[in-house]
Amino acid sequence: MASNRFPDVIVVGGGVVGCAIAYCLAREGVRADVVERGEIGGEASGAAAGMLAPLAEVEDAGPFRELCLESLRMFPALAATLREETGIDIEYLASGILRVALDDAEERRLRDLAACSTCLPAGRHGLPLHWLNPDDLRAFEPGLSPDVRGGLYSPEEHQVNADRLTQALARAAAIHGATLRRNLRISGLLMRNCRVTGVRTPDGDLAAGHVVLAAGPWTGKLAASLGVDLPVFPVRGQMLALPSRRAPRHILWGSAGYLVPKANGLVFAGATVERVGFRRRTTAAGLRGLAAMASTLAPRVGVFAPVDSWAGLRPGSADGLPLLGPLPGWEGVSVATGHYRNGILLSPVTGRLVARSIIGGPPDEALAPFSPARFSYSPSA
Ligand SMILES: Cc1cc2nc3c(=O)[nH]c(=O)nc-3n(C[C@H](O)[C@H](O)[C@H](O)COP(=O)(O)OP(=O)(O)OC[C@H]3O[C@@H](n4cnc5c(N)ncnc54)[C@H](O)[C@@H]3O)c2cc1C
Incomplete structure (x- = not known):
């Protein structure tokens, strides 16, 4: 793949995913260019709460939960390496997550999860979970609602600063030889027969041995130019930052949203889940809902006026x-x-799996369940 004239790999998209792939490629000596139409981390990757929460929505065993757990286990070493290589602290905080029940249904669901987790020594979920009764819970996490029915403490699900992680991966990729091209939009893909040979930009064509489409919810548009209909779409999330006077000790997770105490002292309250196309803006109704969620879950946090909001x-x-x-x-x-x-x-x-699949070597079984081939797609061009 090596060439002096053009990069081995062009990664389209400078979000956390594109930067992680470029970092892993560059560490292996592959010449990678990240092409980002705006700023690194300027979309979802810079907007995220930064929770590392495999059990947030994944309660069923299977390849996806294994993938999440495997990635979670990589963070301590990654945080140390990125700090050493770039000087950036990604603020990997051992916050733990406290899932809180405020009604019967949620209490039943969390108790079931807790019961299962003690069936096996390592926890059926691959992580330890501890059920806390209301009195213990209020002592453990003072600002919680007086209405709590109990909660499930997960001591090994943590958090990072999502924007710092993205910037650190980008900088580390550059240190290992990758090129970061900001403010350059990929307008199309170059192809010959059934091979993609590079990308088209307003500044001219760029040839590459391999192109990675890591353009977040815009990836479907790029794939469509190859006649591939990928079922990828945007899901808007709005978020509030609340001042820190009564920050919770742990990440708090309720059925209507979450509160994340960040390293800078702010508390992130998130997040809406909305199918509204590519409209990335906050709405009065969305932010009101988040403020109400914060007040319900932890009244002492939620009463303060937000200092920032974004989507x-x-x-x-x-x-x-x-x-x-x-x-x-x-x-x-x-x-x-x-x-x-x-x-x-x-x-x-x-980053690790996609880089490996490009570099070559034996196919990684962990990647198979996530192959785009699982969708039957139809050529449209
Ligand atoms: C409010 C909110 C809270 C979240 N909280 C969490 C959390 O706590 N934990 C967690 O794990 N995840 C969280 N997420 C999800 C997480 O942010 C996303 O899954 C992740 O950031 C996706 O990264 P990405 O690199 O695929 O996409 P993006 O960050 O969207 O990056 C894609 C990049 O591609 C660029 N691009 C698009 N088209 C082109 C083009 N034609 N040419 C060049 N560049 C292009 C875009 O400008 C963009 O920068 C949250 C998301 C939101 C919105």
Whole structure:
């Protein structure tokens, strides 16, 4: 693949996923260019709460939960390496997550989860979970609602600063030889026969041995130019930052949203889940709902006026799972998107698996369940 004239790999998209892939490629000596139409981390990756929460929505065993757990396990070493290589502290905080029940249904659900987790020594979920009764819970986490029915403490689900993680991966990729091209939009793909040979930009064409489409919810538009209909779409998430006077000690998770105490002292309250196309803006109704959620879950946090608010577009997919690996029917092009609510968590393992699949070697079984080939797609051009 090596060439002096053009990069081995062009990664389209400078979000956390594209930067993680470029980092893993560059560490292996592959010449990688990241092409980002705006700023690094300027979309969902800079908007995220930064929770590393495999059990947030994944209660069923299977390849997706294994992928999430594998990625979670990579964070301590990644945080140390990124700090050493770039000087950036990604603020990996051992917050733990406290899932809180405020009604009967949620109490039943969390108790079931707790019961299962003690069936096996390692926990059926691959992580330890502890049920706390209301009195213990209020002592453990003072600012909680007086209405709590109990809660499930997960001591090994943590958090990072999502924007810092993305910037650190980008900088580390550059240190290992990758080129970061900001403010350059890929307007199309170059192809010959059934091979992608580079990308088209307003500044001219760029040839490459391999192209990775890691453009978040915009990936579907790029794939469409190859006649591939990828079921990827934007899911808006709005978020509030609240002042810190009564920050919770742990990440708090309720049925209507979450509160994340960040390293800078702010508390992030998130997040809405909305199918509104590519409209990335906050709404009065969305922010009101988040403020109400915060007041209900932890009244002492929620009463303060927000200091900031923003929105981002998560890359959703038709089955809720990421799309990772070669694009079927084409040579020289891979996809890495559809991480939906877990792109920060999944960035280390995505970088490793996608980079390996490009570099070559034995096919990694962990990638197979996430192949874009699982969708029957139809050529449209
Ligand atoms: C409010 C909110 C809270 C979240 N909280 C969490 C959380 O706590 N934990 C977690 O794990 N995940 C969380 N997520 C999800 C996570 O942010 C995403 O899954 C992840 O950021 C997706 O990363 P990405 O690199 O695929 O996409 P993006 O960050 O969207 O990056 C894609 C990049 O591609 C660029 N691009 C698009 N088209 C082109 C083009 N034609 N040419 C060049 N560049 C292009 C875009 O400008 C963009 O920068 C949250 C998301 C939101 C919105």
